[in-house]
Amino acid sequence: MMKNKLILLFLFVAVAANAALIKDVRFNCDSKNCAVAFQFASDKDLPTFFQKFDAANKKLTLGFSGTDFAMGEGTYEVDGSSEWVRSMRVFKEQYRGMDFLKIEMVIGPSINSDKNEIALNKADFLLKLKGNKGKAWTLSKLYAEKKKAAEKAALEEKKRLAEEKKAAEKQAALDKKAAEKAALEEKKRLAEEKKAAEKQAALDKKAAEKAALEEKKRLAEEKKAAEKQAALDKKAAEKAALEEKKRLAEEKKAAEKAELEEKKRLAEEEKALEKALKDGPKASALLPNLKEMTVLIGSGMEQFRLVADSPIEIKNVSSIDKASTITIGLAGPKKSPVFKVGSGSIVRAVTWGANGLKLQIQPGVNPMMMVQEGALIMQLPEKTIKKDGFLFWTARPDGIYVRDWMKGNDEKPNFETFVNKFEKDSKKIVSGSQTFHLRPVVRELIVVADEIELFAAPNENSQVMQRLSFGDRLVNIDLTGLYYKVQSGNRVGFVNKRAVGYMDELSAVQAERLKQVDKERGELTEGENGQGSQLDGLYEDRVTYSSFGRRDPFVEIKGLVEEGINIDQVELVGIIWESDVPVAILVESKNPSISYTLREGDKILNGKVLKITQTDVLFLIQEFGVSRRYSMSLPDKFGGQK
Numbered sequence: 196m197m198k199n200k201l202i203l204l205f206l207f208v209a210v211a212a213n214a215a216l217i218k219d220v221r222f223n224c225d226s227k228n229c230a231v232a233f234q235f236a237s238d239k240d241l242p243t244f245f246q247k248f249d250a251a252n253k254k255l256t257l258g259f260s261g262t263d264f265a266m267g268e269g270t271y272e273v274d275g276s277s278e279w280v281r282s283m284r285v286f287k288e289q290y291r292g293m294d295f296l297k298i299e300m301v302i303g304p305s306i307n308s309d310k311n312e313i314a315l316n317k318a319d320f321l322l323k324l325k326g327n328k329g330k331a332w333t334l335s336k337l338y339a340e341k342k343k344a345a346e347k348a349a350l351e352e353k354k355r356l357a358e359e360k361k362a363a364e365k366q367a368a369l370d371k372k373a374a375e376k377a378a379l380e381e382k383k384r385l386a387e388e389k390k391a392a393e394k395q396a397a398l399d400k401k402a403a404e405k406a407a408l409e410e411k412k413r414l415a416e417e418k419k420a421a422e423k424q425a426a427l428d429k430k431a432a433e434k435a436a437l438e439e440k441k442r443l444a445e446e447k448k449a450a451e452k453a454e455l456e457e458k459k460r461l462a463e464e465e466k467a468l469e470k471a472l473k474d475g476p477k478a479s480a481l482l483p484n485l486k487e488m489t490v491l492i493g494s495g496m497e498q499f500r501l502v503a504d505s506p507i508e509i510k511n512v513s514s515i516d517k518a519s520t521i522t523i524g525l526a527g528p529k530k531s532p533v534f535k536v537g538s539g540s541i542v543r544a545v546t547w548g549a550n551g552l553k554l555q556i557q558p559g560v561n562p563m564m565m566v567q568e569g570a571l572i573m574q575l576p577e578k579t580i581k582k583d584g585f586l587f588w589t590a591r592p593d594g595i596y597v598r599d600w601m602k603g604n605d606e607k608p609n610f611e612t613f614v615n616k617f618e619k620d621s622k623k624i625v626s627g628s629q630t631f632h633l634r635p636v637v638r639e640l641i642v643v644a645d646e647i648e649l650f651a652a653p654n655e656n657s658q659v660m661q662r663l664s665f666g667d668r669l670v671n672i673d674l675t676g677l678y679y680k681v682q683s684g685n686r687v688g689f690v691n692k693r694a695v696g697y698m699d700e701l702s703a704v705q706a707e708r709l710k711q712v713d714k715e716r717g718e719l720t721e722g723e724n725g726q727g728s729q730l731d732g733l734y735e736d737r738v739t740y741s742s743f744g745r746r747d748p749f750v751e752i753k754g755l756v757e758e759g760i761n762i763d764q765v766e767l768v769g770i771i772w773e774s775d776v777p778v779a780i781l782v783e784s785k786n787p788s789i790s791y792t793l794r795e796g797d798k799i800l801n802g803k804v805l806k807i808t809q810t811d812v813l814f815l816i817q818e819f820g821v822s823r824r825y826s827m828s829l830p831d832k833f834g835g836q837k
Contacts, residue, residue, distance in 0.1 A: 214262060214263050215240065215241060215242045215261060216237075216264075217235055217236075217296070218235070218265045218335075219265070219333060220232070220234070220283070221234065221319075221331070221333045221334070222273075222279065222280060222330075222331055223331040224329045225327065228325060228326060228327055229305075229326050229328075229329045230314075230322060230323045230324060231280065231322040231324070232316070232320070232322075233257075233259075233298075233319070233320040234318060241320065242259045242261050243259070243261075244260075244320070246311060246322070247309050248308055248309035250307070253301060253303075254300065254301055255302050255309065255311075256297055256299045256300070257297070257298045258298075259295065259296045260293050260296075262295075263296065264298075266334065268286050270283070271285070273332060273334070273337065276303075278305040278326075279324065279326075279329050280306075281300075281302065282300070284299040284300075284301075285298055286299070305325075311324055311325075481534070482531055482545060482547060484525070485501070485502070485503055485504070485545075487589060488534070488589065489501075490541075490589070496575070497540065497574065497575055498573070499536075499542050499573045499574075500570055500571070500572050501545070502569070507523060507571045509564075511523060511524035511525070512564060512566070512571060515556055515561065518555075519555055519560075520554065520555050521556060521564075522551050522554075523551050523553075523571065524550065525551045526551070527547035527548075527552060531546050531547035531548075540557055540560060541557060541573050541575060542555070542557070543557050562575040563575065639668050639698065640668070640670075640671050640679060640690075640695045641667070641697070641709065643694065643696050643701065643808055644665065644809075645665055646664050646665075647690055647691065648660075648662055649662070649688040650688055650689045650690070652689060653675045655691070657689075661688070663683065665708070665712060666709050666713060666716070669681035669683050670682040670683075672687065675689065677691060678692060679695060696806060696808065700805065700824075702808070702810065703828070760800060762799055762800070762814055762827070764784055766787075767779060767780075767781055767812055767828065767830075768780055768781065769829070770807060770808075770809060770812070770829060772809050776794055776795070777794070777795065778793070778794055778807075779827075794807070799814060801816055811826050811829070812827045813826045814826070
C-alpha cells in the first residue's frame with residue numbers, strides 16, 4: 196500500500212454505543228520485545244483502531260474511534276532522550292464521519308514504521324515494538340510525581356517570598372530613617388553653600404568690572420596696530436601683483452615657445468612613425484608556419500584545405516577527440532592566436548598548441564580526411580548549396596581572396612575591406628612587427644539582462660515572439676535605432692541594444708556569470724577550455740608597439756588634463772539606467788566632491804565610452820594606433836568591486 200495512507204485495523208465488528216475509556220498508558224519491555232499498553236476501563240466493546248507513521252516529523256499517530264482519555268486531552272512529556280516514546284499529544288478529531296481519539300507520539304529512532312504488531316491482554320490494548328531494551332513508565336505515575344514535585348516547589352517558593360517580604364519591610368524602615376537624617380544634613384549644607392556663594396558673587400562682580408576696563412583699553416590698542424598693518428599689507432600686495440603680472444607674461448611667452456617646439460617635435464615623430472610602419476615587414480593574414488587555408492563549397496560537397504610550411508603526413512594527423520579537436524604533429528610557435536574560420540561548416544578555429552597544429556571541428560561534424568602532396572584535405576557532403584560552380588574563400592600570408600565561379604573576376608580585398616565585410620571592429624593591425632587578431636565571422640550577441648523580449652518589430656509595443664534569458668546567443672543582422680535585428684534559432688526579430696552585448700564587451704562579473712550559465716546548460720563559453728581543448732584558451736589579445744620617444748600609454752598620467760577625463764584617476768559610483776539614455780556617474784579618486792557624468796560615445800582622454808550596462812562601463816582607449824578595452828564596475832554593498 197502507498198505511503199502516508201491510513202491503515203485501518205478493525206479489532207471488532209461492532210462499536211459500542213457508549214464511548215470506550217482509556218484509563219492509563221504504560222510502556223514496558225521483556226526479553227522478547229517492548230510494548231506500549233493502552234489500559235481500557237473494560238474489555239467490552241473495544242473501539243476501531245488505526246496507526247500512521249510520519250517519517251519526516253518522527254511521529255507515530257494512533258487513532259481510537261468513540262474513545263475518551265481519562266487524564267484528559269493535552270500534551271504529555273515522557274522522556275526527551277528516549278529511543279522509543281518521547282512525548283504524547285492527545286486530541287479528538289473527526290475521520291470519515293466518526294469521532295476519533297488521536298494519540299500523536301513523538302518517537303525515537305527505535306520506532307520506524309506503522310506496521311507494528313497489535314495484541315489484547317484482557318482490557319489492555321498492546322502496541323508491540325521491535326526491540327527489548329527500554330525504561331518502563333506509566334503515564335499517570337509520571338504526572339503524579341511531576342504534580343507532587345511542582346506542589347513542593349510552590350510551597351518552598353511561597354515560604355521564600357514571605358521571608359523576602361519581611362526582610363524588605365525591615366530594610367525599608369531603616370532606609371526611611373537614614374533618608375530623614377541625610378535630608379536634614381543636606382539642608383544645613385545648602386544653607387552654608389548659599390552664604391558662601393553670595394560672598395563669592397560680590398568678589399566676582401568687582402573683578403569683572405576691573406577686567407572689562409582693561410579689555411577696552413587693549414582693544415583700542417589692537418585696532419590702532421591693525422590699521423597700521425593693513426596699510427603696510429596693501430602696499431606689499433600692490434608690489435606683489437605687479438611682480439606676478441610680469442611673471443605671468445614671461446611664462447606665457449615661454450609656454451607659447453614650448454608649444455611651438457612640441458608641435459614641431461610631434462610632427463617629426465608622426466613622420467618617423469609613418470615611415471616605420473611603411474618600411475616594416477608586411478603583416479601576414481595567416482598563423483605562423485602556415486601557407487594557405489581554403490574553404491571550397493558547391494556542387495553538393497564542401498572541402499577544407501590546409502597547407503603548412505612543413506609537409507603534412509597522414510600518420511601525424513590524429514582523429515577527432517572528445518573536444519572536437521584534431522592535432523597535426525608539426526612544430527610551431529610557443530604562443531599563437533586563434534584564427535576563427537568564418538566560412539563553411541567543417542572547421543571552427545585553428546591555432547598552434549604545445550603538441551602541434553590544432554584544428555577545432557564544428558560540433559557533430561565527421562569529415563573524410565586525406566593528405567595529398569603534403570596538404571591536409573577534409574571533405575563532406577554539402578546539403579545547403581545546390582547549384583553549379585563553387586564559392587571559394589582562401590587566406591594566404593599576402594592577403595584574403597574570395598571567388599564565386601558564378602560571377603566574374605576574383606575579389607582581392609585588403610584586410611580592412613575583408614574584415615569590415617564579415618565583422619566590424621574585429622581586426623587589430625598596428626605594424627608589420629606587431630601581432631593582430633583577424634576574425635572573419637559574423638559577431639555573436641549575448642543577452643546580458645536577466646530576461647528580455649524578442650519583438651516582431653523595432654518597437655516595445657509590437658508582438659513578443661519569444662522571451663530570452665541571460666546568456667542566450669543571437670546572430671546580429673542589423674542595427675535599427677535602439678534595436679538590433681537578430682536571429683534566434685529560426686526566428687528573426689528585434690531586441691533592445693541596451694540588453695545585449697558582444698563577448699569582448701562583457702565585464703568580468705558578466706563573463707564569470709556567463710561561464711556558470713554555459714556550464715549549467717552544457718555549453719562551451721568562448722575563451723574557456725573545455726574537455727582538454729586548448730583552442731579557445733590560447734589566444735592572447737596582446738599588442739606590441741614601438742613608442743618612438745612618446746609616452747607609454749599604459750603608464751598612469753598624473754592629474755586630469757584638458758583633453759578629457761583620465762579614467763585611471765576616477766571611480767564609478769552610480770549608473771542611471773531607467774532613463775532613455777544610460778548615464779554613468781564618476782568621481783575623482785582623490786577628491787570625491789568633483790564628479791562627472793558620461794554617456795555612450797562621450798570622449799575621454801585618448802578614447803571614448805563604448806558601452807554602459809546596469810552594472811558596468813566599458814571604455815575604448817586608442818593611442819598611437821593601439822586599442823585596448825577597459826571596464827569599471829559598480830562597488831557591491833560591502834564597498835568592493837563586483
